[in-house]
Amino acid sequence: MSDRLLDVSPPAPTRLTALASRIIDRHARVCVMGLGYVGLPVVEALLEAGFSVLGLDVDPQKVHLVQAGDLTTYHVRPEVFRAGWAEGRLTVSDRADVLDRADVVVICVPTPLSKHRDPDLSYVIQAAQTVADYLHAGQLIVLESTTYPGTTREVLQGALAVRGLQVGQDYAVAFSPERIDPGNPRFGLRNTPKVVGGLTPVCRWLASLFYRQFVERVVEVSSPETAEMTKLLENIFRAINIGLVNELAVVCEKLGIDVWEVIEAASTKPFGFMTFWPGPGLGGHCIPIDPLYLSWRVRSLNTMVRFVDLADAINRQMPAHVAQQMALCLNEHGKAVRGARVLLVGITYKPDVADIRESPANDIARYLLWWGADLAYHDPYVPSWDLDGERIPRLALETPTGPAWQVLADFDLVAVVTDHAWYDYPTLVEYSPSIYDCRDAFRRRGVPSRRPGQIWKLGAPGARPPWAR
Ligand SMILES: NC(=O)c1ccc[n+]([C@@H]2O[C@H](COP(=O)([O-])OP(=O)(O)OC[C@H]3O[C@@H](n4cnc5c(N)ncnc54)[C@H](O)[C@@H]3O)[C@@H](O)[C@H]2O)c1
CATH class of the missing domain: 3.40.50.720 (NAD(P)-binding Rossmann-like Domain)
Structure with missing residues (x-):
């Protein structure tokens, strides 16, 4: 050097x-x-x-x-x-x-x-x-x-x-x-x-x-x-590909196919394919924001970057989609969102970081609060969470396993928004009556559900309407 x-x-x-x-x-x-x-x-x-x-x-x-x-x-x-x-x-x-x-x-x-x-x-x-x-x-x-x-x-x-x-x-x-x-x-x-x-x-x-x-x-x-545009290309590339798999996740729900399994299988192709995973929405300081800098810049040139705008529209509706799926999941268990006890597990924008800027958990929580859910969260990296002036209660569990986790049984729905490596996923399955998984956290770790219908998942059959069957 x-x-x-x-x-x-x-x-x-x-x-x-x-x-x-x-x-x-x-x-x-x-x-x-x-x-x-x-x-x-x-x-x-x-x-x-x-x-x-x-x-x-x-x-x-x-x-x-x-x-x-x-x-x-x-x-x-x-x-x-x-x-x-x-x-x-x-x-x-x-x-x-x-x-x-x-x-x-x-x-x-x-x-x-x-x-x-x-x-x-x-x-x-x-x-x-x-x-x-x-x-x-x-x-x-x-x-x-x-x-x-x-x-x-x-x-x-x-x-x-x-x-x-x-x-x-x-x-x-x-x-x-x-x-x-x-x-x-x-x-x-x-x-x-x-x-x-x-x-x-x-x-x-x-x-x-x-x-x-x-x-x-x-x-x-x-x-x-050229250097400025290089960075935008890198982030736009990610935003668009995530938008694509997010759209396919929603489509796969309707088709009754598990999108995670599809992507895993496609990833075995040794050339011409790059793996991106769906999720509850974009987060962090880069991918949700930077592509829009280019959109704005080219608008003044009377042109547009349609891929960027399309991916932005798809990615931005993911938190609403996920919140809706959680509502359907509660409905399936005979519960209205209003008054339901919902726990969000992992609220940062990606695993194993402490950053909640632009995290989709914020919008998911907004929907659930609006619909009257009794909301709490747990995240080993986030000691407190203030959302629009309201403090969301935090579950005080400082170790990933142990009998204290029995408290999960008090919740109508436990939603894994971000799958930190910190969690013990068998413990989550053991004590949660009902789970919504935004990250394929359980299947990927080989943790099966304890009973049919216990785990619902983004991008997989679950909330499939009868007319789509
Ligand atoms: N966070 C990431 O992962 C990441 C990755 C690549 C690029 N970026 C880009 O890097 C830039 C910085 O992002 P970040 O995540 O570090 O932001 P950040 O908010 O974590 O840190 C920025 C800091 O700049 C300070 N600041 C603001 N105005 C200042 C000034 N006039 N003088 C001195 N300090 C000032 C703020 O107080 C803040 O502490 C952004 O353009 C972001 O898009 C971020």
Whole structure:
């Protein structure tokens, strides 16, 4: 991973050549803006590579969290941060003036949707403005937040340009999308190739050199727009394929076929097929949101990305579909939703992570509460759950097995929304009178139901209307 300056091209102007040397010998100070799911792993990787890191977050609580070493939610190793503190290589602050000391700035701020599902670029705009306030010659600025093609040039460089310095001469600007997959045990920041596009060839060269210090493989592309679009393609690809299997799940329910078995069988084809699983809806900060950045961008060009919009429509109705299936399941057992005791098991958006942002559990709960269910939840990773100002009661079970789980017998329906590895699935089957399984959690683990009709499942016969038989 070590690069010698002489090996790289094109030759850079002096200010940036000096920065390149400082990067290689680890004297460059790196400011990471935004200490969240993306920013903290970047801080971790930089510390491990021997850099001095300035962490900057506008949220004082986040700063406090990092200072207190309370990092379990973020899939980073506290010992790396502890070593950073001990060696004086880590500073964390909510004060923007740390940027004065930064040679490299990596921007990892949120890019959510507005209430009307349009891109909310306010965080990027504010971050760009803050960086512009402290911009000085010899700096490299990289945007990592997922966004639509054109953001780096128009928004970031747009803010920096007013400082009167020359991009590619005095300072460098690039886009490099974050590909972190929280909770992935196999691929982390270091062994996931990093795509880099610079505003000029010198910008690309410098950004590429920077990432090569702590990422095994850097893929250079010709422009920031190409890098921005690459990230969108990756997420759109997932959103569309998940939309496809979600639609097939609903179709299979009507056909009386188990979609999970179908996908498992199709996955045995060694070429030309890629496995995606259905689920109760998209979640997290990427797949439900990022494709819509492209939809929005191309609308202004009087065109549309129909695949994105179609997948979004299908994926967005999954929580309602699942809630309806739960209602049918209760009905089958002679219960109305109103007054029924329903327990949601696993409410984060994917297994073994602590993130409930955009989790389909939120919408499923909204439907069930609206229909009058008496709702509770259990999730080993979520100590409390506030939904639209209402606190959902949490079942206090701190070990996956044991007689305390007999409490499941008090519920009319236990719904596995996300199948964390933490759970003991035979225990769930032993004590639950009736189960709705959004993830094929039981069959995949070889846990059979105790009696006919005990387990209903998304994408499988169960709530099949008589006219479809
Ligand atoms: N979470 C993921 O798995 C993931 C994966 C790949 C890409 N991304 C993308 O990375 C970006 C960041 O996502 P995240 O999940 O880390 O978000 P996050 O909400 O976990 O963290 C963002 C942090 O930025 C801070 N912030 C906001 N404005 C700031 C400013 N002006 N200066 C300094 N700090 C500021 C917030 O307080 C917050 O702590 C988004 O664009 C997202 O789409 C996320």
